[in-house]
Amino acid sequence: MNWIQPLEQWIEEADRVLVVSHIHPDGDAISSTLAMGTMLQAMGKQVVMVNESPLPKKFAFLPGADEVKQVHEVSETFERVVALDCADRARMGACCELIAPGASVVNIDHHATNDSFGTMNIVQPQAAATAEILYDWIDQSRVGWNEKLATHIYTGLLTDTGGFRYSNTSPKVLRQAAKLVEMGISFHQIADQVLETVTLPQLRLLKAALGTLQQTDDGLVAWMKLAKADIANASHDDLDGIVNYARNILGVDVGILFREEQPQTVKVSLRSREIVDVGRVAKQFGGGGHARAAGCTVQGTIAEAEASVLAEIRSQLRSEAR
Amino acid sequence: MNWIQPLEQWIEEADRVLVVSHIHPDGDAISSTLAMGTMLQAMGKQVVMVNESPLPKKFAFLPGADEVKQVHEVSETFERVVALDCADRARMGACCELIAPGASVVNIDHHATNDSFGTMNIVQPQAAATAEILYDWIDQSRVGWNEKLATHIYTGLLTDTGGFRYSNTSPKVLRQAAKLVEMGISFHQIADQVLETVTLPQLRLLKAALGTLQQTDDGLVAWMKLAKADIANASHDDLDGIVNYARNILGVDVGILFREEQPQTVKVSLRSREIVDVGRVAKQFGGGGHARAAGCTVQGTIAEAEASVLAEIRSQLRSEAR
Numbered sequence: 001m002n003w004i005q006p007l008e009q010w011i012e013e014a015d016r017v018l019v020v021s022h023i024h025p026d027g028d029a030i031s032s033t034l035a036m037g038t039m040l041q042a043m044g045k046q047v048v049m050v051n052e053s054p055l056p057k058k059f060a061f062l063p064g065a066d067e068v069k070q071v072h073e074v075s076e077t078f079e080r081v082v083a084l085d086c087a088d089r090a091r092m093g094a095c096c097e098l099i100a101p102g103a104s105v106v107n108i109d110h111h112a113t114n115d116s117f118g119t120m121n122i123v124q125p126q127a128a129a130t131a132e133i134l135y136d137w138i139d140q141s142r143v144g145w146n147e148k149l150a151t152h153i154y155t156g157l158l159t160d161t162g163g164f165r166y167s168n169t170s171p172k173v174l175r176q177a178a179k180l181v182e183m184g185i186s187f188h189q190i191a192d193q194v195l196e197t198v199t200l201p202q203l204r205l206l207k208a209a210l211g212t213l214q215q216t217d218d219g220l221v222a223w224m225k226l227a228k229a230d231i232a233n234a235s236h237d238d239l240d241g242i243v244n245y246a247r248n249i250l251g252v253d254v255g256i257l258f259r260e261e262q263p264q265t266v267k268v269s270l271r272s273r274e275i276v277d278v279g280r281v282a283k284q285f286g287g288g289g290h291a292r293a294a295g296c297t298v299q300g301t302i303a304e305a306e307a308s309v310l311a312e313i314r315s316q317l318r319s320e321a322r
Numbered sequence: 323m324n325w326i327q328p329l330e331q332w333i334e335e336a337d338r339v340l341v342v343s344h345i346h347p348d349g350d351a352i353s354s355t356l357a358m359g360t361m362l363q364a365m366g367k368q369v370v371m372v373n374e375s376p377l378p379k380k381f382a383f384l385p386g387a388d389e390v391k392q393v394h395e396v397s398e399t400f401e402r403v404v405a406l407d408c409a410d411r412a413r414m415g416a417c418c419e420l421i422a423p424g425a426s427v428v429n430i431d432h433h434a435t436n437d438s439f440g441t442m443n444i445v446q447p448q449a450a451a452t453a454e455i456l457y458d459w460i461d462q463s464r465v466g467w468n469e470k471l472a473t474h475i476y477t478g479l480l481t482d483t484g485g486f487r488y489s490n491t492s493p494k495v496l497r498q499a500a501k502l503v504e505m506g507i508s509f510h511q512i513a514d515q516v517l518e519t520v521t522l523p524q525l526r527l528l529k530a531a532l533g534t535l536q537q538t539d540d541g542l543v544a545w546m547k548l549a550k551a552d553i554a555n556a557s558h559d560d561l562d563g564i565v566n567y568a569r570n571i572l573g574v575d576v577g578i579l580f581r582e583e584q585p586q587t588v589k590v591s592l593r594s595r596e597i598v599d600v601g602r603v604a605k606q607f608g609g610g611g612h613a614r615a616a617g618c619t620v621q622g623t624i625a626e627a628e629a630s631v632l633a634e635i636r637s638q639l640r641s642e643a644r
Binding site for chain 2: 057058163164165166167169170171172174175177178179181182187188191192195196197198199200203206207210211213215244245248249250273
C-alpha cells in the first residue's frame with residue numbers, strides 16, 4: 001500500500017506529535033487515537049493524545065485510555081498532528097486550538113465526506129472504520145502486533161460495524177477480526193464492555209421512554225417521548241440508542257424519539273428499516289441525516305412536534321404505497 | 323473430513339427423511355433444520371422438517387421456514403431421521419414419537435454433553451454451532467452453496483455466538499462468516515431480524531422489570547422482579563434476555579430476575595460477568611446451569627426468594643474477597 005511509506009517517513013521526521021479525533025468520541029475514534037499513540041510511542045516519538053470530550057466510561061478499560069487528555073489539560077501547540085476519524089477540521093472541536101499555524105497534519109479517515117483538510121490525506125471511504133486503515137499499516141509495519149494494539153483495532157472494527165451487523169461489515173473486516181481473535185485478545189470482554197454495558201441513567205431513561213410508547217394502527221410507526229424532567233442531567237451517551245427500541249419492534253418501519261430540550265424546543269431522532277427515508281422527513285424540519293437515521297429540531301410542544309412529524313411520515317408512507 | 327463420506331452414503335440410501343431439532347428452537351436449531359432440509363431436497367430426497375414448538379416469529383423470514391411442521395401436523399413415523407443440535411434424544415420432545423422403532427438416526431451436534439444417541443454420531447464440541455459443522459459439509463458437497471443455504475448457515479453462526487460476541491467465536495467462525503458475506507447474503511437484514519427485533523410484549527415486560535430494579539450498595543448485584551400479573555400470557559421468548567439488563571449495568575457482576583410463576587413458586591434467572599459462580603448459587607436451591615448463566619426455582623414469595631438468593635450471593639462474594 002503506497003500510503004504507508006510516506007506516513008512512516010512523516011513520523012520519522014517528527015519529534016512530538018499530537019494525536020486527536022472527533023468530539024463525542026465513539027469506539028473507532030478512541031481506538032484509533034490509542035492505536036496511533038501506541039504506534040508512535042513504539043517508534044520513539046513523544047505523543048500527546050487528546051480529545052475535546054471526556055471518554056465515555058465504558059471505554060475506560062482500553063489499554064492506554066487514561067493517557068488520553070482532555071483539551072483543557074494541554075497548553076502547548078503542535079507542529080505535527082495526526083487527526084483520526086475526522087471528516088473535517090471542525091470535527092476536532094476545541095482541539096483545533098492546539099494545532100500550530102502552518103502545522104503538518106496527517107488526516108486518516110474513512111468518511112466519504114472527508115474534505116481532505118490535511119497536509120497528507122489517507123482517506124479510504126471503502127473502509128468500515130478508521131481502525132481498518134490502521135490495521136493495514138500495523139500489519140506491515142516493523143513495530144508489528146501486540147495485544148494492546150490488537151485490542152484497540154478490534155474495538156474500532158467492532159463499534160463502527162455495530163458489532164459486525166451493519167451493512168459496512170465487509171469480508172475484509174471479518175477476516176481482520178478473525179486474525180485479531182487468533183492473536184488471543186479478550187474479544188468477549190471487549191464486546192461485553194463496549195456493546196452490552198449500560199448505565200443506570202440509561203435504564204432510567206429507557207423506562208421513562210417505554211412508558212410513553214405508542215404505535216400507529218398499521219404498526220409501521222412507533223414513537224416514545226421524554227419530557228425535560230426525564231432528561232435532566234442525561235448525557236449524549238445516555239440518550240444514545242433509546243430510539244432503536246421503537247424502531248426494533250417487530251413490524252415497525254420507523255421509530256421516533258421526541259425529547260423536550262427546552263419548553264418549546266423538541267429534538268426528534270428518527271430511525272427506519274427500509275420503507276421511509278427519514279433523512280427526507282428530517283429535512284422537512286430543517287434537520288439532516290440519511291435514509292435510515294436522521295434527526296431534527298422542532299419548535300413547539302412535544303405534542304405539536306409529534307403531530308407534525310407523524311403527519312410528514314404518513315404522507316411519505318402514502319406516496320410509497322402508490 | 324472423514325465423516326462427510328459416510329453421511330452422504332447414508333443420505334444416498336434414504337428415500338424419506340425426517341429432519342428434527344430441539345424444543346424451544348433457537349437460531350441454530352432452526353437454521354440447521356432448514357439447511358439440512360434444503361440439502362436433502364437438492365439431493366432428491368423427500369423431506370419432512372419438524373419441531374415440537376412453533377418457530378419464533380422473528381425466524382419466519384428464513385427461506386423455507388414455512389415448510390417446518392409442528393409435531394401434531396405429522397402423522398407418520400420415519401425410518402431415517404437427522405437430529406440436529408440435540409445433546410440427547412429427549413431434546414426432540416414429542417418429535418421422538420415420529421421416529422420408528424429401530425430407525426436409523428444421524429445425530430449432528432456441537433454440545434460437549436452429547437450422549438451419542440444416534441446410529442451415526444457427528445458430534446464436534448469445538449464447533450460454535452451445529453451450523454458450523456454443516457458449513458464444512460456444504461463447502462465440500464457436490465450440491466454446493468446457494469443464497470438460501472448461506473442465509474441458513476450464517477443465521478446459525480450468528481445466533482449461537484451471540485452475534486460473534488461469545489467466547490466460542492473462533493477465528494474459523496469469523497472466516498466462515500466472511501465467506502458467507504462474500505456470497506452476497508443479506509447479513510445486515512439477518513442480524514436486524516434475528517438479534518435486534520423485539521416484540522411489544524417483550525418491551526412491556528422490560529418496562530415492568532425496570533420499574534423494580536434494585537442494586538446492592540457496592541453495586542455488584544442488581545435485580546428485578548416480575549409478578550404473576552406481569553407475566554400472564556408471556557412466552558418463553560418474551561422473557562428471554564430481560565435478566566441481561568441487570569447484569570449489563572456498569573460495575574455489576576451478578577444480574578438476577580425473579581419471576582412469580584405461581585403464588586408460592588419463584589423462578590430465578592442468574593447471570594454473572596466474572597466473580598460469582600452463579601451455577602453454584604443455583605445449585606444451592608436445587609437448580610442448575612454454569613458459572614455465568616444459571617437458574618433455579620424457589621418456593622415462597624418473591625420477597626422470600628429475594629432474601630435467600632441475595633444472602634447466598636453475598637456469602638459467595640465474601641468468600642471470594644478473602
